[in-house]
Amino acid sequence: MWTMTSVGWAFVVGYEDLSHRRIPNVLTFGAAFIAIAYFVVAGTSPLGASSISVLSGLGLALVLTVPGYFLHQLGAGDVKLLLAIALLGGAMIAMVSFVVAAVTMGAAIAARASLRPWFGVPASAGRYLPFGAALALGFVVATVGGEAGLFAAFSQGS
Numbered sequence: 770m771w772t773m774t775s776v777g778w779a780f781v782v783g784y785e786d787l788s789h790r791r792i793p794n795v796l797t798f799g800a801a802f803i804a805i806a807y808f809v810v811a812g813t814s815p816l817g818a819s820s821i822s823v824l825s826g827l828g829l830a831l832v833l834t835v836p837g838y839f840l841h842q843l844g845a846g847d848v849k850l851l852l853a854i855a856l857l858g859g860a861m862i863a864m865v866s867f868v869v870a871a872v873t874m875g876a877a878i879a880a881r882a883s884l885r886p887w888f889g890v891p892a893s894a895g896r897y898l899p900f901g902a903a904l905a906l907g908f909v910v911a912t913v914g915g916e917a918g919l920f921a922a923f924s925q926g927s
Contacts, residue, residue, distance in 0.1 A: 771815040775857055776909050782850060783905035792846030792901045797853045804856035816912065818859025826855030826863040833867050847900045854908050862911045869907030874900060 778800060786792050807815045814823050830851040837843035855863040877898055 772912055775816060775912055779905040779908045779912075783902040786846070786899040786901035786905070790899060791844070792850055794846075794849070797846065797849035800853040801849075801856050804853065808856075814857055814859055816858040816862060818862070822859030822861065823856060826858070826860035827852060829860055830855045830863050830867075843900055847904065850901050850904050854904065858908075858912065862908065865911035865914070866904055866907035869910045870900060870903035873903040873906055874898060877903075 778796070782792055782796050785796065804815055807813075808820070808823065813819060818826070830848075834843055834848040834851050838845060838848050851863060851867060854866050881898075
């Protein structure tokens with residue numbers, strides 16, 4: 770149940786970032802609140818991560834996003850989104866989400882740079898790419914991949 774609910778949440782987050790170029794606090798704080806409440810009641814994250822994994826995921830999320838925020842490469846919504854992802858699924862889900870997002874953004878940047886001359890778009894146009902949508906995609910890949918056993922070898926420690 771939590772897997773499908775989380776995937777649905779990720780699609781809403783991705784849609785919001787793609788269409789409005791922002792991630793509403795109600796989505797990030799709401800998910801974080803639900804994850805914390807679930808943890809207090811059940812003793813694990815909604816996606817089954819242990820307390821150590823969740824705490825490691827929170828630290829990892831901060832290390833991976835705060836420098837980008839201070840360098841004006843990521844928005845505050847991106848930072849809050851990865852923190853919410855860590856609360857929902859722990860360190861492995863947070864790491865896979867970030868890696869998939871980084872690869873996705875790298876491909877998008879390369880595609881945009883190579884296609885720009887064909888369409889006559891100036892280099893300064895459309896500088897911003899929605900990293901939150903890529904994080905949401907990474908979360909879906911990590912969550913569904915984990916359910917399918919794709920990351921089972923890596924998640925033995927979490």
